[in-house]
Amino acid sequence: MKIIVDQDKCVASGQCVTAAADVFDQRDEDGIVVLLTDNPPDDLAADVHQAAAVCPALAILVED
Amino acid sequence: MSVLVVGASAAGLTTVEALRRKGFREPITVLGAEWHPPYDRPPLSKQFLCGDWDEARTRLPPEAMLSALEADFVLGDPAVALDGRTVRTASGRVLSADTVVIATGLTPRRLPGPELEGLHVLRTLDDAAALRKDLVEAQRVVVVGDGVLGCEIAATARKLGLPVTMAGPQAVPLEGQLGPMVGGLLAELHRSEGVELRLGTAVTGLTDVDGRVSGVQLADGDVLPADVVVVALGAVPTTDWLEGSGLRIDNGVVCDAYCRAADGVYAAGDVARWPHEDSLLRLENRTNATEQALCVAANILGETQPYRPIPYFWTDQFSTKIQVHGRPSADADVTIAEGNVADRFVAHYRRDGRIVGVLGWNAPKQTRQHREHLVQA
Structure with missing residues (x-):
């Protein structure tokens, strides 16, 4: 699994962190997405896909 | 089992994406009232309106991902009636499916009176493009509406360097939603950025000269001069096409806790109203469109997920x-x-x-x- 985040598109909603806190975080100052790992273990795949699905800015791309 | 999704915006598209991701391989048809392929609305009052983003950037999925969904998109043809699980369209198409998803969103409120040059609402990409074009030449803008959309449009127009007045019935922006404290901070923010606030007075009408809007009339007798007026007084669920369908329509399509409006008929997004805590709730925001659509997709495929979101919205102003x-x-x-x-x-x-x-x-x-x-x- 490979994850790409687009920080320009990100609107800092933090929905991705709520869905997959082991994979996504937010910058303290402006809440923009930070990727903690771009190749997480397979058992997080469902959470990562959920994060991409609920992102209101469509800023997360997941390649299986 | 075939699925027909009526509405090609965030809720409709997310339903399709979720169905496919969950392995649903049967035929899906998406019926859209507009000609545009699915696009995102939040940027319309901000990045797109100020010219930072072009139309392509507002697209929901890129073209390749859209075709990977293997759904039949029927665009530019609004639904006009629902009978059971059969939809009739404005052009005379008749589309039937085993499951119908209603995701027709909202229709903006307008002020009574004739269409005028320079008079706008903002809901669709075409609305936003027309407003953007007018703002380039505008001398003086009045935004009628003191809610989220009105505030965002006022902020964008200021960003473009235009003189802007915001008019609306509340004492401070968003007071009814967020209370006087945050509303007061918003008023201060807009004032400090140069927006003239004429709040706490109802708008009673418009003035016009030779078919072009020339001002906004207030209940106290004043007229705010303007060559561009944007009406952002909220919106109503797009349910007129459901008259006679037998569905319960009451400020939206009334559903059960599983977003089901009838056997094989679901609703998602701005148009849907469902039992939440001790009353019926309808939410008009971007995240609800996604989350409710995910729930609908799961329930279409046989799950029994009650829809219990923690509502979330955001607004960017200045x-x-x-x-x-x-x-x-x-x-x-x-x-x-x-x-x-x-x-x-x-x-x-x-x-x-x-x-x-x-x-x-x-x-x-x-x-x-x-x-x-x-x-x-």
Whole structure:
């Protein structure tokens, strides 16, 4: 699994962190997405896909 | 089992994406009232309106991902009637499916009176493109409406360097939704950025010269001169096409807790109203479109997920980002939980001693952390 985040598109909603806190975080100052790992273990795949699905800015791309 | 999704915006498209991701391989048809392929609405009042983004950037999925969904998109043909699970369209098409998803969204309210040059609403990409074109030549803009959309449009017009007046019935912007404290801060923000506020007075009509809008009439007798007027007085669920369908229509399509309006008929997004806590709830925001659509897709495939979201919306005005989780209200007790009002903060809204809402002002990460209070509540 490979994850790409687009920080320009990100609107800092933090929905991705709520869905997959082991994979996504937010910058303290402006809440923009930070990727903690771009190749997480397979058992997080469902959470990562959920994060991409609920992102209101469509800023997360997941390649299986 | 075939699925027909009526509405090609965020809720409709997310339903399709979720069905496919869950392995659904049967035929899906998506019926859209507009000619455009699915696009995202939040940028229309901000990045697209000010010219930073072009139309392509507002597209929901890129072209390749859209075709990978293997859905039949029928665009530019509004639904005009529903009979059981058969939809008739404006052009005379008759589309039937085993499951129908209603995701027709909202129709903006307009002021009574004739169409005028320079008079706008903002809901669709075409609306936004027309407004953007007019703003380039505008001399004086009046935004009628003191809600989220009105505030964002006023902020964008200021960003373009235009003289802007915001008119609306509330004492301060968003007072009814977020209360007087945050509303007061918003009023200060807009004033400090040069927006003239004419709030607390109802708008009674428009003036025009030779078919072009020339001003906005207020209940106190004043006329605010303008060559561009944007009406942002809210919107109503697009349900006129459902008259005679037998569905219960009452400020939206009334559903059960599983977003089901009838056997094999679901609703998602701005148009859907469902039992939530002790009343019927309908939400008009971007995240609800996605989350409700995910729930609908799961239930179409045989799950029984009640829809129980923690509502969330955000608004960007000038360089201020406001994020709201839960259901704050004007009558709630508001306390600052973190930070300070002069800079950035997180506020808690309490009713009957219980935290019902969390609002962040330029504090996205911290706001999300406070959302936990709503999960436990």
